[in-house]
Amino acid sequence: MTELVEHYFATLESWQETNDLREAVLFELVEIEFPALDAEIERLIRSKKVSKVELAESAIDDLLVYFKMDINRYLEIFFEITKEYVPYKLFRAANEGNKMLLRKRLDEKNPMALYALAFCADDYAVKQFAEWKKHLPPWIRNENTAIEIFTRDAGWELDEDEQKRLLYDPNCFAITVYHDDKFDTGLICQRCNRAMLSIEFHDDKVGSRNHIPFCDLCNGREGIETPKWIKKSPSIGGTLRLEIDKNLRDPFFSLSQFYRSSYSQIGGVPCWIQDPEYPSCSKCARTLIFHAQLNAYDFVNVEIWDTMYYVFYCEFCKEEFRVSQQFS
Numbered sequence: 001m002t003e004l005v006e007h008y009f010a011t012l013e014s015w016q017e018t019n020d021l022r023e024a025v026l027f028e029l030v031e032i033e034f035p036a037l038d039a040e041i042e043r044l045i046r047s048k049k050v051s052k053v054e055l056a057e058s059a060i061d062d063l064l065v066y067f068k069m070d071i072n073r074y075l076e077i078f079f080e081i082t083k084e085y086v087p088y089k090l091f092r093a094a095n096e097g098n099k100m101l102l103r104k105r106l107d108e109k110n111p112m113a114l115y116a117l118a119f120c121a122d123d124y125a126v127k128q129f130a131e132w133k134k135h136l137p138p139w140i141r142n143e144n145t146a147i148e149i150f151t152r153d154a155g156w157e158l159d160e161d162e163q164k165r166l167l168y169d170p171n172c173f174a175i176t177v178y179h180d181d182k183f184d185t186g187l188i189c190q191r192c193n194r195a196m197l198s199i200e201f202h203d204d205k206v207g208s209r210n211h212i213p214f215c216d217l218c219n220g221r222e223g224i225e226t227p228k229w230i231k232k233s234p235s236i237g238g239t240l241r242l243e244i245d246k247n248l249r250d251p252f253f254s255l256s257q258f259y260r261s262s263y264s265q266i267g268g269v270p271c272w273i274q275d276p277e278y279p280s281c282s283k284c285a286r287t288l289i290f291h292a293q294l295n296a297y298d299f300v301n302v303e304i305w306d307t308m309y310y311v312f313y314c315e316f317c318k319e320e321f322r323v324s325q326q327f328s
Contacts, residue, residue: 001036001040002033002036004025004028004029004032004033004036005029005033008026008037008059009040009055009059011025012055012059013055020261023066023261026062026066027066030066030067037059040059041056041059041074042056044056044059045077045078045081046077046081048081053085053087056074057087057089057090058256060074060087061089061090061252061255061256064090064093064250064252065252065253065260066250068250070095071090071093072093072094072095072098074090075090075094075098076097076098076101079098079101083105084110084112085112086102086105086110086112086115086116087116088112088113088115088118088119089115089252089255089256090119091116091119091120092120092252094116094120099120099122099124102116102117102120103124109139109140114140114150115150115154117150118150118151118153118154118156119153119154121154121156121164126158126163126164129147129150129151129158130162132147133147133162149275149276152167152278153276154269155167155168155269155290157278165287166289167278167287167289167290168251168267168268168269168270168289168290169205169251169266169267169268169291170251170267171248171251171267172248172250172251172253172265172266172267172268173244173245173247173248173249173265173266173267174244174245174247174249174262174264174265175242175243175244175245175264175292175294176242176245176264177240177241177242177264177298177299178240178241178242178243178299179236179239179241179299179300180238180239180240180241181236181237181238182238183198183239184237184238184239185197185198185211185213185237185238185239187213189215189218191215191218191226192215192217192218192226192231192233194215194217194218194231194233194235195235195236195237195238196213196215196237197214197216197236197237197238197239197240198211198212198213198214198238198239198240199211199212199214199239199240199242199292199294199309199311199323200239200240200241201242205291205313206291206311206313206321211239212311212321212323214309214323216296216300216309216325217230217233218230219323219324219325236300240294240299242266244266249265249267249268250268251268251269252268252269253265253268254268254269254293255269255271256271262295263293263295263298263308264292264293264294264298265293266292269290270290270293270308270310271293271308272326273306273308273326273327273328274326274328277326278290278312279312279322279324281314281316281317281320282320283314283317283320284314284317284320286314286316288313288314288320288321288322289312289313289314290310290311290312291311291312291313291321292310293308293309293310293311294308294309294311295307295308296308306327306328307325308325308326308327309323309325310324310325310326311323
């Protein structure tokens, strides 16, 4: 393993310090030392050690996100070495050969294979999930499991006509968030009596509402009694102004939780800290479309633990929008 390859994988392992430096190392690697990188990825997969295999997956995902590289050789190796493990998120780029191999795994009642099928998101997957939605096989976890848990993880669902409906915009852009504490909304949260924040948008996805207010701490705690520490916390207030990057970002850039830098984005698949939670429209009951996410680290000047804010809208009821949050 070369020094540059070793440096790259060291940055992957220290994911808490992930930043643009790792991306710079990766670009240099692919340009001048790809054979060494390729060999190390294969070695990690064949080790069969969970930590090493996950490291290889992260590297393969990098090749997909930044270079749209053909990663099917790696999928073939996964099939070769194990009958249980499936790197399901990578199947968004699977070729027909690997999709056929995956379909054989479906007979083995492997939940990871079901998630992989959802990420394939091809005509076969849509037809199969439509059949399962009508008659959920008992071997899919248990009788209380909805088929949507698999498809929504991949960012889509079945519509009324059993066709694939994307829950995100494939056009994805990084955004820079600026907190303007001088432009106060004047709104007070009814749960904690603290000043509310507002997100300023300049697009038609959220209808005519250019400013979307929300409480930075109570939001997402519906039905839960507001803790005293929230009521005593200092108000952030003000307006969040967004600067949209001009370069398209891979729609799956944020798929892996807190693995990359600059998570704030418009479009693409959300970075879920917990399980996927797509709210429903209060008017038409359809699932809302994901529009944007804001990483709290980008605009909060106090220590806050892994918090992401999500903005959703209804493509049918133009005035319907929702801001939710997840945290750990």
